[in-house]
Amino acid sequence: MDLRFTPCPSSVPFVQAVVANRAGEIYELDEYAALGMAAGNLAPLATVETVPMSHGSELMRLPQRRPVVYNLRKHRVETLSEDPYSPGEPIYPVAVFNSPGYMVTRISAYEEQPDADYLPLFSYGAVGWSGEGFQSAAIQVDTEPRQDLRRMPREKILVGVRQMRRKMPKNRLRRHLENCALVYGCPAAKNFFLGRYEAPLPTSQSCNARCRGCISLQENTGIQSSQDRIKFTPTPEEIAEVALAHIAKIDRPVVSFGQGCEGEPLLAADVIEPAIRLIRKKTSAGTINMNTNASRPDILNRLFEAGLDSIRVSLNSVRPDGYSAYFRPRSYRFTDVIRSIDLAVLRNRFVAINYLNSPGFTDTPEELDALMTFIRQHAIHMIQWRNLNFDPLRYWQVINRIVPSGQPLGMERMFKTIAKRFPNLMHGYFNPPREKWP
Ligand code: SF4
Numbered sequence: 001m002d003l004r005f006t007p008c009p010s011s012v013p014f015v016q017a018v019v020a021n022r023a024g025e026i027y028e029l030d031e032y033a034a035l036g037m038a039a040g041n042l043a044p045l046a047t048v049e050t051v052p053m054s055h056g057s058e059l060m061r062l063p064q065r066r067p068v069v070y071n072l073r074k075h076r077v078e079t080l081s082e083d084p085y086s087p088g089e090p091i092y093p094v095a096v097f098n099s100p101g102y103m104v105t106r107i108s109a110y111e112e113q114p115d116a117d118y119l120p121l122f123s124y125g126a127v128g129w130s131g132e133g134f135q136s137a138a139i140q141v142d143t144e145p146r147q148d149l150r151r152m153p154r155e156k157i158l159v160g161v162r163q164m165r166r167k168m169p170k171n172r173l174r175r176h177l178e179n180c181a182l183v184y185g186c187p188a189a190k191n192f193f194l195g196r197y198e199a200p201l202p203t204s205q206s207c208n209a210r211c212r213g214c215i216s217l218q219e220n221t222g223i224q225s226s227q228d229r230i231k232f233t234p235t236p237e238e239i240a241e242v243a244l245a246h247i248a249k250i251d252r253p254v255v256s257f258g259q260g261c262e263g264e265p266l267l268a269a270d271v272i273e274p275a276i277r278l279i280r281k282k283t284s285a286g287t288i289n290m291n292t293n294a295s296r297p298d299i300l301n302r303l304f305e306a307g308l309d310s311i312r313v314s315l316n317s318v319r320p321d322g323y324s325a326y327f328r329p330r331s332y333r334f335t336d337v338i339r340s341i342d343l344a345v346l347r348n349r350f351v352a353i354n355y356l357n358s359p360g361f362t363d364t365p366e367e368l369d370a371l372m373t374f375i376r377q378h379a380i381h382m383i384q385w386r387n388l389n390f391d392p393l394r395y396w397q398v399i400n401r402i403v404p405s406g407q408p409l410g411m412e413r414m415f416k417t418i419a420k421r422f423p424n425l426m427h428g429y430f431n432p433p434r435e436k437w438p
Helices: 154-167 172-184 187-194 236-249 265-282 297-306 320-327 334-346 365-377 392-402 411-421
Strands: 016-021 026-033 035-038 041-044 058-061 065-071 076-079 086-097 102-104 110-112 127-129 134-136 138-140 198-200 254-257 287-292 310-315 350-357 382-387 426-428
Touching: 016 065, 026 127, 035 065, 086 127, 102 382, 102 411, 138 411, 154 172, 154 187, 172 187, 172 236, 187 198, 198 236, 236 254, 236 265, 254 265, 265 287, 265 297, 297 334, 310 334, 320 334, 320 392, 334 350, 365 411, 411 426
Parallel strands: 065 086, 198 254, 254 287, 287 310, 310 350, 350 382, 382 426
Antiparallel strands: 016 026, 016 086, 016 127, 026 065, 035 041, 058 086, 065 076, 065 110, 102 138, 127 134
């Protein structure tokens, strides 16, 4: 990918570039500034454009790639293959996987080496060193500590696991969530056993989309899926038992279908619809939500009838070609997704979009215009600004070829433009309980 550099006045303080060595040790390069990337656009990371790296964020060394940095002494962009202070010592780019609630504004700057493999399914935010700590190119879009690891001590999770084992010994869904919490470290499953916020209700083994970044199923792509897809279909009784246990324990509870460890929940409506009816027969409390690709408005209508309260619709773009380039729908069209959103609004359900953002595509003038038109035409209630967990260079190569776009405006500017233009629209990262709806 051709790289274009946008210089900054030298008076602006930058964060220092950080790299990793063979052993994975991460350190700063004194006379080099960190660069941020948005498609082929590079710019130094000014300290004011970054935030202290948040707790729970993870630093990653990027294999088969070289760091692209700014040489402050020679005033030029350089791609480094070795440590400038230790000739012969290979170095690698470093990126940050920000903790939940932080939206990436720039991607770590690097170049691929020939025959490089795909990067695993994470987001690769730009990061630098301020002299006191790591600084991340991100903005906080949600302050709720729902997935703050400091509030999820393992011993407390284990107490919850034992309680739920006694309460529902035969429930396979409870057993599945135990594995998610203790083995995969899934924060949603941990919250179920901790009795906090939102509980997950994975149900579906199949999907009618083929997202390039699907975390539960990757077929012959050379990419490792992050977790295995659920291998059974829970019964309506098993689903309702887990949901009711959570609702009974929590103030303002949320229970959600559509998790990372499953396919598309709409395709499991035959168990979800009776499960929702069982829940609503026992209680009117709590928010029953579905994270979905919204591909089937007909099925959604049945679930609203049964008592589904809210939906979160995943979109990487509001432009049909941009959407299809990533979701690769099998048996539905973008227009079906739109019909589902309009139906939900018509039926007074809460509608959030799970906006999978990638600087360099999301923040282009064309996507911004399309998003503003979309919000005007479809009265959604919230945007959840989520970082796209997919190899950024490979994503730009595909999406910018299929939907050519102009120069990125910057994610922060995009966010502020939307917030100003639509003052009643909620912004965040997590599914809000109905008590927080506008
Ligand atoms: S909609 Fe979800 S389950 Fe289906 S392919 Fe996309 S990420 Fe995977």
